[in-house]
Amino acid sequence: MDDYQPIPCFKAYDVRGQVPQELNVDLAYRIGRAFVKFLDAKTVVVGRDIRATGSELSLALAKGLTDGGANVFDIGLCGTEMVYFATSHLQAGGGIMITASHNPPEYNGMKFVREESRPISSESGMKEIERMASLNRFDPIGEKGVMQFVDIDEAFVRHILSVVDVSALSSYKVVVNGGNGCAGPILDRLEPYLPFELIKIHHEPDSTFPHGVPNPFLIENRAPTITAVQQNHADIGVAWDGDFDRCFIFDEKGNFIEGYYIVGFLAEAQLDIHPGATIIHDPRLIWNTIELVEERGGKPKMCKVGHSFIKEMMRNEKAVYGGEMSAHHYFKDFFYSDSGMIPWLLILEIMSQEKKPLSQLVEERIRKFPVSGEINKCVKNPDEVLARIQRYYENEHPKVDRVDGLSLEFPEWRVNIRTSNTEPILRMNIETRGNQELVQAKVEEVVGIIENS
Numbered sequence: 001m002d003d004y005q006p007i008p009c010f011k012a013y014d015v016r017g018q019v020p021q022e023l024n025v026d027l028a029y030r031i032g033r034a035f036v037k038f039l040d041a042k043t044v045v046v047g048r049d050i051r052a053t054g055s056e057l058s059l060a061l062a063k064g065l066t067d068g069g070a071n072v073f074d075i076g077l078c079g080t081e082m083v084y085f086a087t088s089h090l091q092a093g094g095g096i097m098i099t100a101s102h103n104p105p106e107y108n109g110m111k112f113v114r115e116e117s118r119p120i121s122s123e124s125g126m127k128e129i130e131r132m133a134s135l136n137r138f139d140p141i142g143e144k145g146v147m148q149f150v151d152i153d154e155a156f157v158r159h160i161l162s163v164v165d166v167s168a169l170s171s172y173k174v175v176v177n178g179g180n181g182c183a184g185p186i187l188d189r190l191e192p193y194l195p196f197e198l199i200k201i202h203h204e205p206d207s208t209f210p211h212g213v214p215n216p217f218l219i220e221n222r223a224p225t226i227t228a229v230q231q232n233h234a235d236i237g238v239a240w241d242g243d244f245d246r247c248f249i250f251d252e253k254g255n256f257i258e259g260y261y262i263v264g265f266l267a268e269a270q271l272d273i274h275p276g277a278t279i280i281h282d283p284r285l286i287w288n289t290i291e292l293v294e295e296r297g298g299k300p301k302m303c304k305v306g307h308s309f310i311k312e313m314m315r316n317e318k319a320v321y322g323g324e325m326s327a328h329h330y331f332k333d334f335f336y337s338d339s340g341m342i343p344w345l346l347i348l349e350i351m352s353q354e355k356k357p358l359s360q361l362v363e364e365r366i367r368k369f370p371v372s373g374e375i376n377k378c379v380k381n382p383d384e385v386l387a388r389i390q391r392y393y394e395n396e397h398p399k400v401d402r403v404d405g406l407s408l409e410f411p412e413w414r415v416n417i418r419t420s421n422t423e424p425i426l427r428m429n430i431e432t433r434g435n436q437e438l439v440q441a442k443v444e445e446v447v448g449i450i451e452n453s
Contacts, residue, residue: 004134009109012122013308016100016109019053023108025060027133031096031110032064034132038125039114041093042145043071045086047078048098049182049243052207053108057098061110066145068138073150077205079182079244084117084337085159086152091115099243102215105207117335118315121308157189163333164345170352171195172235174344175228175250179214180206181242186341196348199232201225214241216248217326219256219373226254235351236358238344246327247340249347251358260285260371260431261362263323264292266343269350270321271296280314280322280330283403284416284429288369289323304404305418311336325374325429372430372443377450382419382426385453389417392449413442426450 007027009017015031017023035044044065048054054077062072070093075086080097087095094114100107112120112129120126132138174196178184184203191198201224202211215221216239229237229250237250249257267279267289278299281289286302293300303313303322307330310322314336322330328338351358379385386406399409405418405427413432420427428446432438 004131007130007134010126010130013119013126013306014109014111016103016107018106019057019108023057025056028057028060028110029064029067030133030136031129032061032066033068033138034129035094035096035112036065036068036070037132037138038129039094041070041114043073043090043092045073045075045083045090045092045095046098047075047080047083047086047095049079049100050077050180050205050207051098051100051105051108051242054098054207057108061096061098062147066147067141069143069145071145072147074147075150075152077182077185079186079340080111081245081334081337081339081341082152082156082186083111084113084335085156086150087113087115088117088335089152089155089159090150097243101243101245102213102217102241104213105209117337119308119311121306124308153186153189157186157193159334160190160339160341160345161193163331163342164349166193168349168352169195169345170348170355171197172348172351173197173199173232174348175199175201175225175232175234175237176203177201177216177225177228177237177239178203178205178244179216179240179242180204180209180211181214181240181244183240183244183340186244190341194345199228199234201228209242214239216241217246222248222250222256225250226256229254236344236348240340244340245338247344248327249344249358251362253359255359257358257362258325258366258371258373259323259327260288260325261365262327262343262347263325263329264289264365265350265362266323266329266346267298267321268292268296269346271298274320277321278317278319280310280317280319282310282324282326283401283405283407284325284374284418284427285369285371285431287414287431287433288365292365302403307338310338368434369431370434370436370439372428372439375428375443375447377426377428377447379424379426379450379453381453382424385426385450386417386419388453389446389449413438415442415446417446
């Protein structure tokens, strides 16, 4: 069809690569031109996280957008969800967030949405934007757009607070760990409206990430939050990744609460407000969520992992909430987008209403459906290994589904194994019905099959 060359930093859901080898100002400019041409957007929101290369990429991107004829609303340093918010709030034709989330400091990237904060992925426009950026065959520059800075912080804070009953909140002591990313400034803006004592650690934005790249999904990155909770006798701990679209929760003892249990916890609360509503969940771990949703009279729907798939299904099903065990939480009241600022406030609202510590509110579910935590294994031939695992268990006649990767369900345990979109890695999650010893046994069994493949 044409002679375009794929651009390595274009992934399934976003752009992500090392600067300047894979992503640089020239490519950022071409992406801006391609984005406007693809969407025919008249206005585009641009935001960036704390990374040192964010400013230069932002300026180059904005030049490409304005040379393409679009006006740019620059919202400056922000979290990814603030671009989602601003795109809908300002009724823009699209939005681009410059971020590499939890990647090392030398990386940067971009996340794209179109009007109404609808996601753009490889199945809905990313490939076309990549093709146009690669070919670099744009019309001569005509009437240029203009760029203006727009401060949306206060409007964003008001919207976040509208999703929570602030009057119902008790005066808790809360450890907040911004990871030296973008969460700190917004927490400062939220603080005057909340009855909490915020104990702030790693709070100031710092592109050097002096305490390591913020990714609390990794066990080794959780110690500072745990220590702060225990030393300050806090009621809860919250930690964010760099662009704060994911938040991670710790109870009053400093125990990390797996995102899987938070999905069920928030689903219950949303169903109390919206009886009979649909709840979307990912296929990695499912039993706890399905049971809680059905007991509350809701309708659980399984969806492939990934924000673009979750958001599309939520809109199609008119779901009120969607959750992934990776700590992405999506809300109809937030333009069907994921937010890292709404979940922790909702959790504290529930704690305030129930008048119980978080550990008591989740302990029964953790006992009932213990999990392995996500286990990653590097393999040379992921598809062959998945086929070998399925053959190994075929005589036990498990229920098999391939919504995303391979899921095998037995009466007392279940495993989901997915391949990475970008690396030769298998990601495994196992859950059982109340049997922690069985979790460990099955982890060893499945890992043995993988390592001997």
